[in-house]
Amino acid sequence: MNHLNKLLLACALAMPLAHAAAPMAHTQAPGYYRIMLDRFEVTALSDGTHPFPVDTVMTNISPRQALQDLADADLKLPLQGSINAFLINTGDKLILIDTGAGALYGDCCGKLVAHLRAAGYQPGQVDEIYITHLHKDHAGGIPAFPNAVLRVSQAEADYWLTPANKAKAPAFLSTFFDAAQAAVAPYQASGRFQPYQDFGPLEAGITALPAPGHTPGHAAYLIADKLLLWGDIVHVAPIQLPHPDATVKYDSSESTAQATRASLLRQAAEKHWIIGAAHIAFPGLGHLRRWRGEYQWLPLNYDEAPAAQP
Numbered sequence: 381m382n383h384l385n386k387l388l389l390a391c392a393l394a395m396p397l398a399h400a401a402a403p404m405a406h407t408q409a410p411g412y413y414r415i416m417l418d419r420f421e422v423t424a425l426s427d428g429t430h431p432f433p434v435d436t437v438m439t440n441i442s443p444r445q446a447l448q449d450l451a452d453a454d455l456k457l458p459l460q461g462s463i464n465a466f467l468i469n470t471g472d473k474l475i476l477i478d479t480g481a482g483a484l485y486g487d488c489c490g491k492l493v494a495h496l497r498a499a500g501y502q503p504g505q506v507d508e509i510y511i512t513h514l515h516k517d518h519a520g521g522i523p524a525f526p527n528a529v530l531r532v533s534q535a536e537a538d539y540w541l542t543p544a545n546k547a548k549a550p551a552f553l554s555t556f557f558d559a560a561q562a563a564v565a566p567y568q569a570s571g572r573f574q575p576y577q578d579f580g581p582l583e584a585g586i587t588a589l590p591a592p593g594h595t596p597g598h599a600a601y602l603i604a605d606k607l608l609l610w611g612d613i614v615h616v617a618p619i620q621l622p623h624p625d626a627t628v629k630y631d632s633s634e635s636t637a638q639a640t641r642a643s644l645l646r647q648a649a650e651k652h653w654i655i656g657a658a659h660i661a662f663p664g665l666g667h668l669r670r671w672r673g674e675y676q677w678l679p680l681n682y683d684e685a686p687a688a689q690p
């Protein structure tokens with residue numbers, strides 16, 4: 381052993397033993413998150429995340445301002461956008477609000493059923509599905525529930541299920557009509573498609589509210605007067621909370637979407653509702669605070685063992 385080798389050996393012996401490098405997992409914990417609201421157990425379910433095309437989809441805001449808003453929130457492109465849905469256990473029934481994208485968005489998404497199972501439920505146990513609106517990322521997962529009754533506002537059903545509307549709509553919405561019709565078809569065939577004519581109470585403690593603009597019959601669901609599951613009222617919180625007039629090109633009426641967003645943001649802040657959002661970072665549950673003229677998102681505090689409230 382020459383001098384150099386002796387030196388290297390001495391160094392190696394002096395070093396602490398290193399464990400083999402652990403592989404990185406690149407995965408998250410199962411995508412569910414639970415809260416209790418009075419007697420209701422609410423489980424947020426992640427369907428996945430995907431790069432949200434902020435630079436091509438946002439309207440009524442300049443690309444420069446949109447990027448500045450992201451920078452102000454220490455975010456940049458590509459921005460992962462969440463797709464969230466919510467399972468409500470009323471004690472008597474399981475009601476799923478939205479169903480994720482199913483197979484329609486590719487490998488990023490369609491994870492809702494796996495996360496529902498991880499949360500301790502089976503798809504066959506879901507009694508009812510309430511849809512906020514029939515876009516692909518909310519309706520694509522509808523076929524996975526063999527026993528559920530499907531409920532959506534009559535206005536929403538009429539819009540997406542009427543062939544003449546597809547002919548009138550922008551070309552980029554064409555596949556949205558196809559997807560909505562395909563998702564609903566098995567429920568229609570088996571008598572499990574039950575649109576509701578009027579907004580209002582659907583179940584004790586669950587009320588459908590009109591929230592039009594993103595789509596013509598878009599609904600929000602108010603749970604126990606405390607939690608508003610509002611679907612697509614906000615797509616990119618770091619942009620649309622400082623700039624609520626910012627819209628997305630998928631809005632069926634930008635002006636109606638702006639008015640609905642303004643109204644629900646104000647009500648949520650005033651009434652201290654919890655918001656359950658389809659596209660705010662998972663689990664998409666938090667409060668809104670009005671602070672110095674802007675809305676702020678306050679994620680819910682984490683509770684390891686959510687229990688029924690007295």
Ligand SMILES: [Zn+2]
Pocket residue numbers: 515517518612658659
């Ligand atoms: Zn959406």
